[in-house]
Amino acid sequence: MNSYGAADTVVHARTAADVAGAIHHARDTGIALTVRNGGHSIARHSTAHGGLLLDVRGLNGMTVLDRSQGLVRVGAGATWGLVAKRLAPYGLAISAGDTASVGVGGLTLGGGIGWMVRRYGLAIDAVVAAEVVTADGRVRTVDARHDPDLFWALRGGGGNVGVVTRLDFVAARVSEVVTGSIAYDPGEPHALVRGWRDHLRASDDRLTTILSIVPETPAGPPRTVVQWCFSEPDRAAAERATAGLREIAGVVADDTAVVPYADVLEEHEMPEGMQVAMRNALVPALSDDCIDAALALRGGAPTVVAFRGLGGALDWVAPDATAFAHRDAEAMVLAARMAPPGAPTPSFDAPTDDWAAVARHGTGAYVGFLDQAGPDDVASVYPPATYARLAAVKAAYDPGNLFRRNHNVVPVREGAPTL
Incomplete structure (x- = not known):
C-alpha cells in the first residue's frame, strides 16, 4: 500500500x-x-497507475500557535505519531487514529476515529481552519467564516474538494492516559460481545474500547482481546471504568499502564504487497442479530472481526455540521481478511459470506476502513442529504472532478437533477 x-x-x-x-x-x-x-x-488511493502522483509528506511542519488555547498548526503530510510526540511537552493531544505512521491529512479528511473519540470526538471536530489548494490552483485559507461550505466539505469529505496542505486544531489538554488490554478465553464469543456491548452502553465517556476477535494464523493462536484507553492519567478512575469488562467472561490476561498519549499509537506498517479486504458498518444500536451476523463471517476464510465503541462525544456534534454524518453510531463493526502477495485475493464475496446481514443494521460506513470505492461504497459513506450537499460544493470548487482518486462524489450543482 505504500508504493508509488x-x-x-x-x-x-x-x-x-x-x-x-x-x-x-x-x-x-x-x-x-x-x-x-x-x-x-x-482502497489503494495512495498508489498511482499512470498520471501524476502528488506526494505531500514534505508538508510535515508543526507549530503551537497558542499554548493556552491549545491551538496548533499541523502540516497535512505529518504523521500522527510525530504530532503526538511533538505535542507531548506542551501537555496537549489530538484524538486521531490508532497508528503512528498514518498521515494527518488523509485520516482527518475522512473523519478521524481515534483512541479518545468518546471523550473528544473525531479529529475533524478539533479542526478550526485549513489551508487547501482547490482545482483552480488557488491556495485558500478556510474556516467557519471564510468559504464555509468548503470548510464543511473538508471535514469528512475525503479529499473530494481539494488538497489540504495544513490544518489548525484545538488540541485537548491531555499528557498521559491510562491504557491496557484484557484477553479472554475465546470459547464463547457471542456472550462476550454482548457483555462488551452492555458495558459500552453504560460506559464512562472518558473510556474508548475495541473488542477484537482474531483467528489462528501462522503468526500465532486465536485470541480475543479488549484494548482500551482512558483519556486521563487517573488510574483509579480507569480501573473503575473498566471493572465491568473483567466480569464478562474468562479473563486470561490483564494489563494496565499509565503512559504518554503518544505511546498509545501503534507503530504499524502493512507489509509491502499485502492484500486486504475490509468492510465496516456504523450501527446506531449493536443488536444481538447484528452481533450474530458479524460473528457468522468467521465461518469462511480466516477473518478478524472487531467491534469499536463509539457514542459519547461523537454524538455531541449535529449530523449536518460536518460531512461526516453518522453521529448517532453506537459502535463500528469491522471485518478484515488479509493475504500475502501471490495468494488468492481475499474478499467478502464468497457464497458463505453475508456482509449485507451486518450492513443492514447500520446507517453506513466509515471511509477509512473500506477496501473498495464503487458507487455503493460511496453511498454507504455519505447519506443522501450529505452526498447532495457535497456534490454541490464539488461543483463549485472542482467542476471537472480533478480530485477523483478517492471515494468519489460526482460534482452536481444544487437543484440539478441526479440519476
Missing part, C-alpha cells in the same frame, strides 16, 4: 505553491492526479 505504483510523474511537495503547480499541470494536461499522504489507503 506506476506513476508517470511524482511531485514531492514542500510548499502549498508546489501543490498548486502540480494541480495546474494535471488540469492543463488532462492527466490523472493521485494524492499521497501517509500511504495507508485501504
Whole structure:
C-alpha cells in the first residue's frame, strides 16, 4: 500500500505553491492526479497507475500557535505519531487514529476515529481552519467564516474538494492516559460481545474500547482481546471504568499502564504487497442479530472481526455540521481478511459470506476502513442529504472532478437533477 505504483510523474511537495503547480499541470494536461499522504489507503488511493502522483509528506511542519488555547498548526503530510510526540511537552493531544505512521491529512479528511473519540470526538471536530489548494490552483485559507461550505466539505469529505496542505486544531489538554488490554478465553464469543456491548452502553465517556476477535494464523493462536484507553492519567478512575469488562467472561490476561498519549499509537506498517479486504458498518444500536451476523463471517476464510465503541462525544456534534454524518453510531463493526502477495485475493464475496446481514443494521460506513470505492461504497459513506450537499460544493470548487482518486462524489450543482 505504500508504493508509488506506476506513476508517470511524482511531485514531492514542500510548499502549498508546489501543490498548486502540480494541480495546474494535471488540469492543463488532462492527466490523472493521485494524492499521497501517509500511504495507508485501504482502497489503494495512495498508489498511482499512470498520471501524476502528488506526494505531500514534505508538508510535515508543526507549530503551537497558542499554548493556552491549545491551538496548533499541523502540516497535512505529518504523521500522527510525530504530532503526538511533538505535542507531548506542551501537555496537549489530538484524538486521531490508532497508528503512528498514518498521515494527518488523509485520516482527518475522512473523519478521524481515534483512541479518545468518546471523550473528544473525531479529529475533524478539533479542526478550526485549513489551508487547501482547490482545482483552480488557488491556495485558500478556510474556516467557519471564510468559504464555509468548503470548510464543511473538508471535514469528512475525503479529499473530494481539494488538497489540504495544513490544518489548525484545538488540541485537548491531555499528557498521559491510562491504557491496557484484557484477553479472554475465546470459547464463547457471542456472550462476550454482548457483555462488551452492555458495558459500552453504560460506559464512562472518558473510556474508548475495541473488542477484537482474531483467528489462528501462522503468526500465532486465536485470541480475543479488549484494548482500551482512558483519556486521563487517573488510574483509579480507569480501573473503575473498566471493572465491568473483567466480569464478562474468562479473563486470561490483564494489563494496565499509565503512559504518554503518544505511546498509545501503534507503530504499524502493512507489509509491502499485502492484500486486504475490509468492510465496516456504523450501527446506531449493536443488536444481538447484528452481533450474530458479524460473528457468522468467521465461518469462511480466516477473518478478524472487531467491534469499536463509539457514542459519547461523537454524538455531541449535529449530523449536518460536518460531512461526516453518522453521529448517532453506537459502535463500528469491522471485518478484515488479509493475504500475502501471490495468494488468492481475499474478499467478502464468497457464497458463505453475508456482509449485507451486518450492513443492514447500520446507517453506513466509515471511509477509512473500506477496501473498495464503487458507487455503493460511496453511498454507504455519505447519506443522501450529505452526498447532495457535497456534490454541490464539488461543483463549485472542482467542476471537472480533478480530485477523483478517492471515494468519489460526482460534482452536481444544487437543484440539478441526479440519476
